[in-house]
Every structure is written in structure tokens, then in C-alpha cells.
Amino acid sequence: MSDKESIESLEEHSLTDLIQREIEGMLVRGELVAGSRINEKRLAENLKVSRAPVREVTRALEQIGLVEIIRNRGVFVRNVNLKDVVAIFDIRMALARLAATEAARRMTAVSAKALGGLLERMDAASSAEEYLPLNLEFHRQIFLLSDNPRLAQLEISLSKELRLYRLRGLRSGNSMNTSKEEHREILAALIDHNPELAGRLFEQHILAGRDRFLSTVDRQEPPPPKRRGRPRKNPA
Structure with missing residues (x-):
């Protein structure tokens, strides 16, 4: 329909x-x-x-x-240029790492259940338009778990400017399923109370979201250099 x-x-x-x-x-x-x-x-x-x-x-x-x-x-x-979009994604990467690092230290059974429920609803989403609000809420909950209101407010403010671009990225190829798997890995690290891993995974998730968006852009000039997240390590 x-x-x-x-x-x-x-x-x-x-x-x-x-x-x-x-x-x-x-x-x-x-x-x-x-x-x-x-x-x-x-x-x-x-x-x-x-x-x-x-x-x-x-x-x-x-x-x-x-x-x-x-x-x-x-x-x-609104006319937002590509350079500004990339800059916002890069700022969010740093914020995400800090938020997940702190959230892992404060993770509770109640929070784990709430985030798990969001993952189930995301799994049931059949379109990017249905998936995106759940995705945003999953991120918001992690920032709230960091117990840093200023940090959460910064994320909310920056995310508003990227809504359209994130939607475009999620519509591309298998992006939605990839995003779901990234969320599962982040939640597992949070439940394990592993701050270093949770922070790294959330940072890489934002980086992947940026790259998903950039893959949809038809550019006449080379894209800005991609910042690579730190190498992934298996938790000890």
C-alpha cells in the first residue's frame, strides 16, 4: 500500500x-x-x-x-552541503564512542530488556521509513544511559539535521539488515559491561552509517577522505 x-x-x-x-x-x-x-x-x-x-x-x-x-x-x-553532512557524522562518531563507553558501565537488566525490545521491533520493520524512528530511539537510549544530559542533547540536535541522509542510506542495498546486526553487537557489548568494545562498536556504527549515505551520493568530485575507526579487536 x-x-x-x-x-x-x-x-x-x-x-x-x-x-x-x-x-x-x-x-x-x-x-x-x-x-x-x-x-x-x-x-x-x-x-x-x-x-x-x-x-x-x-x-x-x-x-x-x-x-x-x-x-x-x-x-x-533546506540546502545542506555534503561537507557539512560529513562533518556532522564525524562529530557524532566521537559522541557515540563516549556515550556507549559510559552506558556500558551503567547498563542494567531493565535497560537491556528495553533495548532488546527495540531490536525486536527493528527486526520486524519492513521499510527504512518504519525502521528509522526505532533506530533513532535505540541510539537515544544509549545516550541517556551515559547519564550525561549535555551529551544526549548534542546527539539529538545533530541527528535532526541528518534524518533525511540516514533514511537515504538505509534504503540502499542491504543497509538495513547490516545496521540491525551492528545494533546487536553493540547491545551485546553493553550487556557484557565492556566499555572499550561498546564504545568502539558504536563509533564504527556511525562511521558505517556515514559510508552508507555516501554510497548513495552521485558526486562530481572525489569524496572527503574517509576516517577509519580504530581496528576492531576481539574482547579478551
Whole structure:
């Protein structure tokens, strides 16, 4: 069932969620490109909904950094260049290593059960659009486990700017299954209370996410040099 058909049925998802998924899909498919104006009236007509929920969704998309609203001009797809995207991924790599290192020291049975439940839901996800929110929540829980509110807030802020690019990467090839396996390895290290391994695996997971995105980009110039994570070691 397509998103448009789902919007008409409204059986499983809220109206705003479905509209947001449709707009994000248009961005990923290239139907809306960076710098282009989103015509809220036309979009509402195409989706057979009123303008109010479309307006609500564009405000939400502004909050997560996908669009910008310019007064008296309208809503425009935000233009984020490749260099900025790579820089954000690289910052997140460092944050992820620190977060998982601390989380492994504070891991509890309750936290392990919660993260395991998220993994089960990710395994059941049939699309990147369904998988990504669960993926984001898995990451958020690890940052919260670090017991460092500033660190968690930095991750939340940076992740908002990468939502579209992470979605694009997850749609590529076998990326979603690879991501699931990486999450399992991270959780195992957390449960084992192995800070060094958990930190390294989470850092490498962010690096892999960056590379998954870069593999989808049609560049006219060589990509920025890839930073390699530290060599993986088998835990003692």
C-alpha cells in the first residue's frame, strides 16, 4: 500500500505521520530538491487532506532541519552541503564512542530488556521509513544511559539535521539488515559491561552509517577522505 492510499484509509497511522512520511519520501526520491519551494496548497490537494495538517508537518520538518520557513515567501527544502553532512557524522562518531563507553558501565537488566525490545521491533520493520524512528530511539537510549544530559542533547540536535541522509542510506542495498546486526553487537557489548568494545562498536556504527549515505551520493568530485575507526579487536 502506498503512502497516499494509507492517508485515505488512516487505519494504522496518524494523519500528520503519514504526511511527513510522504514528504520525506519525496525528498529521498528527488521529487523535492534542495532549495525548492514546497507548495502546501498543492501538496494538500494531491494528498486529499486539508492544509492545516500539511502546515503542521512543515513546522515539524523545520524543527528537525529538513526545511526552512521564510516569512512571506514560503517553505523551502533546506540546502545542506555534503561537507557539512560529513562533518556532522564525524562529530557524532566521537559522541557515540563516549556515550556507549559510559552506558556500558551503567547498563542494567531493565535497560537491556528495553533495548532488546527495540531490536525486536527493528527486526520486524519492513521499510527504512518504519525502521528509522526505532533506530533513532535505540541510539537515544544509549545516550541517556551515559547519564550525561549535555551529551544526549548534542546527539539529538545533530541527528535532526541528518534524518533525511540516514533514511537515504538505509534504503540502499542491504543497509538495513547490516545496521540491525551492528545494533546487536553493540547491545551485546553493553550487556557484557565492556566499555572499550561498546564504545568502539558504536563509533564504527556511525562511521558505517556515514559510508552508507555516501554510497548513495552521485558526486562530481572525489569524496572527503574517509576516517577509519580504530581496528576492531576481539574482547579478551
